[in-house]
Amino acid sequence: MGDARSTMVAGAATMIGMRGVGATSVRELAKHTGAPLGSTYHYFPGGKEQLVAEAVAWVSDRIETLLRESDSALDALDAFVASWRRLLESTGYHASCPVLAVAAEEPALGDDGEPVSTPAFARWHRLIAATLEKDGIAADEARGLAWTVLASVEGAVVLSRSQRSAEPLDAVAAHLRSVVAAAVARVP
Amino acid sequence: MGDARSTMVAGAATMIGMRGVGATSVRELAKHTGAPLGSTYHYFPGGKEQLVAEAVAWVSDRIETLLRESDSALDALDAFVASWRRLLESTGYHASCPVLAVAAEEPALGDDGEPVSTPAFARWHRLIAATLEKDGIAADEARGLAWTVLASVEGAVVLSRSQRSAEPLDAVAAHLRSVVAAAVARVP
Numbered sequence: 225m226g227d228a229r230s231t232m233v234a235g236a237a238t239m240i241g242m243r244g245v246g247a248t249s250v251r252e253l254a255k256h257t258g259a260p261l262g263s264t265y266h267y268f269p270g271g272k273e274q275l276v277a278e279a280v281a282w283v284s285d286r287i288e289t290l291l292r293e294s295d296s297a298l299d300a301l302d303a304f305v306a307s308w309r310r311l312l313e314s315t316g317y318h319a320s321c322p323v324l325a326v327a328a329e330e331p332a333l334g335d336d337g338e339p340v341s342t343p344a345f346a347r348w349h350r351l352i353a354a355t356l357e358k359d360g361i362a363a364d365e366a367r368g369l370a371w372t373v374l375a376s377v378e379g380a381v382v383l384s385r386s387q388r389s390a391e392p393l394d395a396v397a398a399h400l401r402s403v404v405a406a407a408v409a410r411v412p
Numbered sequence: 413m414g415d416a417r418s419t420m421v422a423g424a425a426t427m428i429g430m431r432g433v434g435a436t437s438v439r440e441l442a443k444h445t446g447a448p449l450g451s452t453y454h455y456f457p458g459g460k461e462q463l464v465a466e467a468v469a470w471v472s473d474r475i476e477t478l479l480r481e482s483d484s485a486l487d488a489l490d491a492f493v494a495s496w497r498r499l500l501e502s503t504g505y506h507a508s509c510p511v512l513a514v515a516a517e518e519p520a521l522g523d524d525g526e527p528v529s530t531p532a533f534a535r536w537h538r539l540i541a542a543t544l545e546k547d548g549i550a551a552d553e554a555r556g557l558a559w560t561v562l563a564s565v566e567g568a569v570v571l572s573r574s575q576r577s578a579e580p581l582d583a584v585a586a587h588l589r590s591v592v593a594a595a596v597a598r599v600p
Contacts, residue, residue, distance in 0.1 A: 371584060385515065
């Protein structure tokens, strides 16, 4: 992906995380990133639908890489939380997860649009479950715990943004660390 | 609140939970509820901003009542989860919490709009913490645990909607039940 294009996709992801899909458009993206409108349309001839799909894929890939590269379930949890903390802090607590924003608005792309949050969340869930299984936790328990990790971090990011405070994310991160550590400690 | 007006506010809440703030308007609400456009504008002269504020207040009041009327922290948790489960089931897993949708899109009402998710989530958090304290849990622990309960249920509702499956909500509800029960059991 070219640098200019990549910058625009990243900008679209942040924009969706800040304002949702409804307020996102090729025109708004050009304004947001300071790119010429013509080049923005050139990169995204499919308009909003293409923009949203590529932004979700971009975020999803980054999270997947970070989960795959973790050495343990606790490392994966810490990296996942840290990634959202960076987004919150770099936007003054004005953005939350773009995939969650898309999920909350679907069918934002019209009734015929392919849901783009479904496969992204499903992949994150499987990767979190895989880090738990690698630490010896049984598949069934890992599957349930991975939903808890994903749901509570995603929820906490929205709450921290809504309250303009790290408190919800801090509370959830501390809870999940102790739950994951206890589950790993129980492994025979 | 008159019956017709109340039905429209409830309809607006469901609509926001299904399509987000971006796709919500007085015109769309009239279509969605089958009410005449004129009477819809009559009830909501403030347009989308009024619609969203009243829908959030309506949802918020219902959740607050349900939390206040619970006899114990576990009862409150069960009632909170059951309320979102009903929304998911009654919409074929096509809606999530309207307050979360608003939070994910703010400033959906423009940069000058008053954030409406902030006080709603703050009140839910305080009421959940109060149910935990009433069961004997210390204020500090109750505060942290209440963020975990709120974040993980809100996150699970979006995930269940995104996956069109009760699995994320079921997993989170089971986890929270055991965590809350254990916290209450530790009370001296």
